[in-house]
Amino acid sequence: MCGIVGIIGRAPVSxxxxxGLKRLEYxxxxxxxxxxxxxxxxxRRRARGKIANLEACLNDDPIDGHSGIAHTRWATHGAPTETNAHPHHAGRVALVHNGIIENYADIxxxxxxxxxxxxTDTEVAAHLIDEALKNGQSPREAFAAALAQFRGAYALGVLIKGADDEIFCARHGSPLAIGLGDGEMYLGSDAMALAPLTSRLIYLEEGDWAILKRDxxxxxxxTNAPVDRPVTDVKGVDEVANKGEYAHFMLKEIYEQPETLARTLSHYLDLSEMRVDMPDGLDFSEIDRVIIVACGTAFIAGMVAKYMFEQIAAIPVDIDIASEFRYRDPVLSPKSLMIVVSQSGETxxxxAALRYAKxxxxxxxxxxxxxxxxxxxxADIAMPIKAGxxxxxxxxKAFTSQTCALAALAVGAAFQTGRIDDNAAATHCRDLASLPQRxxxxxxxxxxxxxxxxxxxTARSAFFLGRGxxxxxxxxGALKLKEISYIHAEGYAAGELKHGPIALIEDGTPVIVIAPDDALYEKTVSNLQEVAARGARVILFTDPKGAAAAKSLSDDIVVLPEATPLTAPIVQAIGQxxxxxxxxxELGTDVDQPRNLAKSVTVE
Structure with a gap:
């Protein structure tokens, strides 16, 4: 979701x-x-489309100064046009905004x-601050007064004429970081935007607002009370923003997974003792149910974890889409544990579901x-995935690290509750430790x-099948295909095939079947034969044993390494x-920045 950069500097900032905006393109x-x-x-200069268009605009009509704000917009209120692009300008005020001002119409x-x-809702915010200035309030008073009227989610960066040596900022529901420099100060949506400028960051807390000055x-x-917030030294971010030898960040991140999984495992496993290092304060012997809440791919990681927790630890698991969770008035037990899963931690x-649970x-x-x-x-307990x-x-890589961490927690939970003994726990830990190699x-x-x-x-649609x-x-697999190739794709439990989806199978329809040789393999192969008989082009992702058994049943077979039920989902995910x-x-789409999508969805 939208990106913010701000600099109040000793040298020109444009x-x-x-x-900084280029670093937020992701x-x-x-x-x-x-x-x-x-x-x-x-x-002010703005442009529709890519940052290259903004650069062309600046080349034709340059602007510069020692204080500035910048923004990449992902359209919410209003179409993606130049007039709707940020920064918005009203009188003495220029403003950039991530989020939604829900009561903008009332304002x-x-x-x-x-x-x-x-x-846009954002322009109304600029006019509100400017109106307060016209009524005689100081820039500081006008900004604070405006914040008191906003309802919704926002991260704001504001320039005010007459306060040329200050940048005003605030956060409520959308993340914002302040960077500390030598005679300069910086503002950014995240550490990535500020990495070349500083590694010393202050993360504003919910409801905070601030005034940046050069010193x-x-x-x-x-409550408008002055506060101190800790300075965090963030290292290593700058190197990550380079694709290196890879054509796309996505491919680079796919190939980083042996390393990122190793980092995840090193945090959750004691490899010398072959046991799980459970996070402090997490005791599953006191828990009667796990509720996993997430969105998108993180939700799918939670779906995998449900199998792991229930099969290994015998702990019941509910998995909920975050956007629906609190609106259905869920029945909650104080002995339940809610695990929220999010790459950014800002979704x-x-x-909102986390806060509801608390x-x-x-x-x-x-x-x-x-x-x-x-x-x-x-959260009461913060657990990293260590994917970088x-x-x-x-x-x-975030998906596989999320799934790996949840798998480790399932093993730890099984041991804590007495479901498995030391030997069984060690066997599962050795299995997880094999993941980087697999x-x-x-x-x-x-x-x-x-x-x-x-x-x-050339496909118009594709179908993905699996069991268990x-x-x-x-x-x-279906989500990934439609996200970046724009081919319509649907994933189904293979046993549901005859309950409707098989009506859509016709000659040449791609059907991707994910079926390693496990307890459900023969049932999945039966479904494979059903779609093959109706002319589908069957692509089977399996392991060596599965490939040998289904050699004549598929148009294409992709053989991935043999794995156990605990690790097979991660291994098979690599193929997808x-x-x-x-x-x-092959289709020439924008792999790293697919249309209409944002990396972190920070508004409802």
Missing amino acids: DRLVS RGYDSAGIAVINDDTVH REALPPRNYESD GVEIFDK ADTL QHGLTTAALVNVMTSTMARE PEIGVAST VTEALSSDTIIAKTAKGLV AMVPIALE QLLAYYTAV
Whole structure:
């Protein structure tokens, strides 16, 4: 979701603002713009589409100054046009905004009549601050007064003419970080935007607002009381923003998975003792049910975990889509544990579910990739996945690390509750420890998968089938394909095939069957034969034993390494990631920044 960069510097800032925006491209956007203050005047440039269009605009009509804000917009209120692009300008005020001002219509109605250039909620916020300035309030008073009227989610960066040496900012529901420099201060949606400028960050807490000056920052809480927030030293982010030898960030991140899984495992397993290192405060012997809440690919990781917790630990698991969870008035037990799963730790719906659970007395745990995120700070227990920054919008390494961490927790839970003994726990830990090697072997199938992908480029629809823990992997395979190739795809439990979906199978329809040789293999093969008899093009993802048994039943067979029920979902997920990637490459789509999608969804 939208990106913010701000600099109050000792030198001109335009080039650095644009550079910061480029580092936020992974978040998804459809327009971009900057505003600077120079000679007591606010100057602004905006462009629809890619940042290259903004650069062309700046080359034709340059602006610069020592204070500036910049923004990449992902359209919510209003179409993705130049007039709807940020920064928005009203009188003395230029403003960038992530989120949604839910009561913008009421604010607009209460303001004196004004000329509005856009269809956005954000422009109303700029006019509200400017109206307070016209009524004699100081910039500080006007900004604080406006914040008191906003209802919704926002991260704001504001320039005010007459306060040329200050940048005003605030967060409520959307993340925002302040960077500390030498005689300069910075503002960013995340550490990625500020990595070349500083590694010393202050993460604003919910309801905080601040005034950046060249020599420091004043921070206030939601009651307008001055507060201090800790400085975090964030290292290693800058190196991640480079694709290196890879054509796309997504491919780079697919190939990083042996390393990222090893990092995940090193956090959750004691490899010398072959046991699970459970997070402090997490005791499953006191828990009667696990509720996993997430969105998108993280939700699918939770679906895999449901199989693991119930089969290994015999702990019942509910898995809920975050955007629906709190609206159905769920029946909650104080002995239940809620685990929210989110790569960014800022997903709006998932964060709202976490807060709902806390209000109802549940123990909460957040499984996130960003340990400075809001979820990590607000949950009772914060659990990292250790995948490192993920730039590609379509999640790959975060998904496998989430699934791996949840698998380790399931083993730990089984041991804590007495479901398994030391020997069984050690066996599962050795199995998990083998994952980096199994995934390395799976990646060696990339050539055959790339060849298989060529046959998908003319498809209008594709269907993915699996049974047991392969059902979520079928859903994930379908999600990945439609996310980045724009081919309509659906995932199904193979046993549901005859309950409707088989009516859509016709000659040449691609059906991807995910069926390693497990207890359900023969049943899945029966479904494979049903679609083959109706002319489907069957692509089987399996293991060596499964391939030998189904040699004559499939048009294409991709053989991935043998794995146990605990590790097979992750191994098979690698094949689905590569299939989606190579199909998208064949179609020439924007793999890392697929249309209409954002990396982190920070509004409902």
